Amino acid sequence: MKRSITILFLSLLLILPSTAGAAASANYEFHWTKSGSLGGLALVKGGVTFVPLTRMTNHYGIDLSWDAAGKRAQFNGWRKSLALRVGSLTGMLDGRTVKLEGAPFIFEKELYVPARFVVSALGGGDVIWDAGSKTVKAEKLQAFKKYDFEIEGLKYTVVGSSGVLYRTDSKGVQRELAKLGTSIKEYLSMGFHKTPGGLLVIDLSDFYGEPHLNNQYFRLVIKEGEVIHQASVHYWNRVEINAKSLGSQLLLNDGKTLRFIEDGTGKLLETIDLVQIGGESDAYFVEYIDKDVFLLRANMGGILKLANRKTGKVTVLYKELLKDQQLEYAELNDSPYRGDFLKFIKREGDMLYFKNKFPFDKDTNIYSISIAK
Known part of the structure; x- marks a missing residue:
């Protein structure tokens, strides 16, 4: 019964009003397993709900870099990588090519990406649409936060979720140095x-x-x-x-x-x-x-x-x-x-x-x- 309700909500999402070249306002509410929650403005365009990926990745410590043209965004976290291009229906997830249900776009300096792709990429559970509040919801997302710093030409990385310290040498070989005893x-x-x-x-x-x-x-x-x-x-x-x-x-x-x-x-x-x-x-x-x-x-x-x-x-x-x-x-x-x-x-x-x-x-x-x- 619960699964049927979820499917019904998603079906309602697909018929939400949108106009060509414009997007209707909605909300998102995502919960991470160990790292709290995040919510805010979502946009519905072409029957697809988009959420601001740059805000989420910045909040949870995934590094973002853009190409020279400002069209391709590369996200790198702890053993997690995403690459998306504005206007493209394909992207890269952990080295694999994936299809998107909607093309990413920029709105108010934020990169908006299909919600279901974001939740799936970050290891979350079902995506649910709450028609009453016009909110897309998901739980059990995982954080891939890492902290990098360099000392004497060597790279040190602390993994946020586990609190493990790694060191990478000049040849790119990485090994565990210590367990800090708690997550960051x-x-x-x-x-x-x-x-x-x-x-x-x-x-x-x-x-x-x-x-x-x-x-x-x-x-x-x-x-x-x-x-x-x-x-x-x-x-x-x-x-x-x-x-x-x-x-x-x-x-x-x-x-x-x-x-x-x-x-x-x-x-x-x-x-x-x-x-x-x-x-x-x-x-x-x-x-x-x-x-x-x-x-x-x-x-x-x-x-x-x-x-x-x-x-x-x-x-x-x-x-x-x-x-x-x-x-x-x-x-x-x-x-x-x-x-x-x-x-x-x-x-x-x-x-x-x-x-x-x-x-x-x-x-x-x-x-x-x-x-x-």
Whole structure:
């Protein structure tokens, strides 16, 4: 019965009004298996519903390039390729020639392509026409998002759906380097540097959700083409900057532990249990570190603490530094997030200095505490 209704809707779609050289307005509503949904203006022309392929592919990370004449569009995603020509009833899908039920056209700088071709090409399910709302609908579309970047002449690719990192050498040979442990939800940014000892460090970050309150960070250490250490950590809402090194040692923070890696050899030198020291089952920032002390803050709790690496003493800083309204706010606030707003600014001898970035009452004081206590 359900299939009969679907066929009836599609039959109604085929007789929707259109005029030669013009298109009637409609809507589309597509749902991806793991990547949300997208909808907007569709156009019906010659009995065929067209949707804006360029908008979808841009949104889901498939690269688009045009030929010099601006007539042939090439789309490349992770192991997915499409090639379409404006005005042509044939196209290319993953290296095969395919027939289209309608010729692609440009409307308001968007490339419109038959909806059923788009859904099929992106691995979706049945295409359904909702006559009441004049909306073409489909579910279970797949994302082929990938993120490419180049380091020292080698191509690195992160697959959005799987979170797997690949490297392609100068001969075009591709191999898997690492599993990041989670899919990439939205926009992946990348930074890298080569250490004095010859290690390659790659830092990746994915900010996602609405309004981008989820922050996922990845760090990989590569020696002689192999990933020898990696870490990832997820924070929500609060964004602080983690310490990345201590002298020549590299730091890897997974929110629960902090690892110290020797430059050159890649040897693991030390591991600090952040949860044990911080006292909260949470993901931790490490905002400053030295040989004798470090500053840590639980993501959800938000309280900055000073840990003495020699004595094991942990000091709750706002209780030592703040007074009156600022102290009360650190204890009771939950906007824009819980905790204090103390920011480390410098160290001089045994003294650590801080500013209080209290958001609702400007505080120009400089606060200090001695680590010799």
